[in-house]
Amino acid sequence: MKQLNSIVEGVGSVVQLLFRSASYAGSLPRQWARFIEQCYQIGYTTLPIVAILSFFIGTVLALEAGYAMEGFGAKEFIGSLVGLSMARELGPMMTSVLLAGRVGSAIAAELASMKVYQEIDALTTMNIPAAKILVLPRLAAVLVMMPVLIVIANIVGWFGGSVVARYVSTVGISPESYFAALRHYTKFKDVINGMEKAEVFGFVVVLVCCDIGLNTKGGPREIGAAVTRAVVVSLILILVLDYFVTKILM
Amino acid sequence: MDTQMESSCSKTRNPFTGAEANAVSVKVDHVCKSFSGVEVLKDISFEVIPGEIFVLMGPSGSGKSVLLRDIVGLDVPTSGTVTIDGQDPSLEATRDRVRVALVFQDGALFNSLSVYDNLALYPREHRSGDEDSISQKVMHALKILSVEDAAYKFPSELSGGMKKRVSIARALVMEPQLLLYDEPTSELDPVMSATISEIIATLKNEYSVTSIVVTHDRALAQTISNRVGIIMGGELITLGTPAELFATKDPRLVDFLNPKIDIKNPRFKKLESTKPS
Ligand SMILES: Nc1ncnc2c1ncn2[C@@H]1O[C@H](COP(=O)(O)OP(=O)(O)OP(=O)(O)O)[C@@H](O)[C@H]1O
C-alpha cells in the first residue's frame, strides 16, 4: 500500500514537473547557451559508448541469426534480421539504457547535490524556477540528440553485422547480399518508428531523473541514493514503456 | 519595469546597484514548526516594521535558521502564518512583487558557476539591464565586499569567509526590499565584520531596506540594530531594544550575552561525573 502510494506520488510529481517546465518553453531561445551545453552533455559524451555498444550488438545479432537461419538455408536474410531488430528495437532500447546510465545518473547527481547544498533553495528565493533553467534545457536537448544517437547506433550496428557476415566462416555471406537484404526489408518507417520510441524513452529518462534529483531530501548521503533510484526507475520505465510504445506504434 | 512601477511610492536609491526599493514589513504570527513530531519553533510572534534592522540571537540549534526559512517561504510553518507586506511568502506571486534576498548560513553559492556568474544570474534571468550594466553592478557589489579579485574563481576555490562575502554580494545585486542574513559575520575577521555591519546600516539608513539579521555578533547587535529578539529552545524569550537587552538582569540572558570563561572550574569538568569509566 505504502509503495503504491509512493508510485502515485512519484507520477504526480513527474507530471507536474513536465507541465511546469513546458510552461517556460517560450524562454528557450534566451537559454540558448544552456541548451547547447546540455546537447553536448547528452549527445557528445554518450556517443562513443553508444557506438561501441551498437557495433557489438550488430555482431551478436548477425552471429545468432547466422546460427538460427542456417537450419532453413536462409542465410541471405541475416541482413534483414539485423536491420530490423537494430532499427526497431535494440537501437532505441540500448541507447536509452546507456542514456539512463550515463546521462540520467549525472543529472540526478547534479540536481540532488544542488538540492542538498541549498542551491535550489537559493534559486527559489531568487524567483528563478529550477524547472525553467535546469529541466527545460535538458528536455529540449534530449529531444534533439536522441534521433542523432539513434542514426549513429543503427549505422554502426548494421555495419557490425556486416563484418560478422563477411568474416565469420560459419556465416560467410558477402556484404553486398547482406546489405541488399537489409535494404529490402528495413523500411524508412521502421527507422522512424525506432526514433519515436527513443524520443519517448529519452524524454522520460531525463524527466524522471530531474524529478528524482530535485526531490532529494536530507544530507550528502542522499545524493548517492538519488542516483541509484534514478537509474533503477529509468531502466524499469524503459522496459515497461517499451511494450506499450511498441504496441501503440504498430 | 518593476522599478518604474514602484517609483510612485516613497523610495530611495540603492547605493550598490542604483535600483530603487520600497520598504516592506514582516509579520510572524504564532509560528510553530516541527520536524517529524519534534517541535523546533514554539509559538513565535513578532513584527518587523518597514526599514528596520531586526536582530535575532540565540544559542546554536535554537531554531533561528529554521525561522528564516519560514519567513522567506522556503518552508511553511506547521501552524501559524508568516506574511511579507501582508502576503504569503511561499507564493510565486509574492516573490514577483517583493524582492526578498536571503544570505544563507553556508552561502549556498552555485557551485557550477563562477563568482561573477553567481551574481549575474539574478539580473540576467530577470532581464534587468544589458550585459554592460549588469557587469557594472556585479563588479561594484564584489568591490564593496572586497572580493573583486575572486570574480572569475569558482566557489570551490574560495575560503569560508570569501564565500560568505560573495553570498552577501549576490544578495545586494538582487536589490532586495527585504534582506535576511543568516550569520553574515560568523566567518569573518573583525574588520570585515565591521564592514558588513556598515553595509547593513547603510542599506537601512539611506535606502530603507528592511533587514532581519541572525547573528552571534554582539557588536553588530549593539551598534546597528533597532530591536533584538532572543530565541532559546525554539521560543522567543525576549524582544526589545539593544540597550534594554544588554542591561537586562534575566539570568538566562546574562549568561548567554556575557558568558564567563571560567578556567578554574571549566564546563567540561562538570561533565566528569558522567564520564564513562
Ligand atoms: N530539516 C530538518 N529536519 C529535522 N530537524 C531539523 C531540520 N532543520 C533543523 N532541524 C533542527 O531544528 C533545530 C534548529 O535548527 P536551526 O538550524 O534553526 O538552528 P540555529 O538556531 O540556526 O543554529 P546555529 O546558530 O547553529 O545555526 C535543531 O535542533 C535542528 O536539529
Ligand SMILES: [Mg+2]
Ligand atoms: Mg543557523
